[in-house]
Amino acid sequence: MHLLNADLHSHSNVSDGTLSPEDLAQRAQERGVELWALTDHDELGGQRRAREAALDLGMGYLTGVEISVSFLHQTVHIVGLGFDADDEALQAGLAATRGGRLQRAHEMAAGLAKVGIHGAFEGALRYVGNPDLISRTHFARFLVEAGHCPDTHSVFRRYLTEGLPGYVPTRWATLRDAVGWITEAGGIAVIAHPGRYRFTPTEEYALFTEFIGHGGRGVEVMTGSHSAAEHIRYADTAIEFGLLASRGSDFHSPTESRTDLGALPDLPGRLTPVWQALAARVHGNVG
CATH class of the missing domain: 3.20.20.140 (Metal-dependent hydrolases)
Known part of the structure; x- marks a missing residue:
């Protein structure tokens, strides 16, 4: 079959x-x-x-x-x-x-700035086709490009899950x-x-x-x-x-x-x- x-x-x-x-x-x-x-x-x-x-x-x-x-x-x-x-x-x-994603993204960028990672919001936007849908994945791609982590999976482990600097609940x-x-x-x-x-x-x-x-x-x-x-x-x-x-x-x-x-x-x-x-x-x- x-x-x-x-x-x-x-x-x-x-x-x-x-x-x-x-x-x-x-x-x-x-x-x-x-x-x-x-x-x-x-x-x-x-x-x-x-x-x-x-x-x-x-x-x-x-x-x-x-x-x-x-x-x-x-x-x-x-x-x-x-x-x-x-x-x-x-x-x-x-x-x-979708409406809450943009405000969340600004808060995520502010959290990352506190640990020395600046320009994350603008960096993430470069990977976004639709700004209304900016997400943790776009931030992860920027952090890899900027050399903070070797791959997107490690970005989530270091920065973007609960209790870490770039995490903001929605x-x-x-x-x-x-x-x-x-x-x-x-x-x-x-x-x-x-x-x-x-x-x-x-x-x-x-x-x-x-x-x-x-x-x-x-x-x-x-x-x-x-x-x-x-x-x-x-x-x-x-x-x-x-x-x-x-x-x-x-x-x-x-x-x-x-x-x-x-x-x-x-x-x-x-x-x-x-x-x-x-x-x-x-x-x-x-x-």
């Missing part, structure tokens, strides 16, 4: 990736992706370009977005797939979520809001890379149960930041909670990302892929 090479989590330079939507589509197609989604952070500005590029290359396409959510004092990411990108409530909610959307925007626009909400969050087992159970209570239906099982053990763990979680399973590299950049587009292991056969439930929402032909 043919196993679909679906990659339903990736980022372009419309948010914090380094490739254009068109170049990202080309890279996905060259690496065997048959069904693709661009899931920029809190932003739909690249959707039309991504869809057109995917269709021109013969890939199937699902609309996508990754929404930042505050849950139990942590940032959690919810991926939306297969929604109507013209839905007004979704667009308004994402605009409100109040994002609520879980109820994010799931509601996605489902009311005709899509399916998916918990992104659950292995990345620092929840206790009780807190993680609360995340999944509240997510489902608001209408969430999927979880990323195969994703670039999960270990082999976490692939197994969240496959079991999908079955335990009756969730659809998703697969996505979380690709941002050829030089920064641990996993390339289309390179993840297949979903285990015992799971129901999220794209089966979204077959009617796929643009173009798949397989």
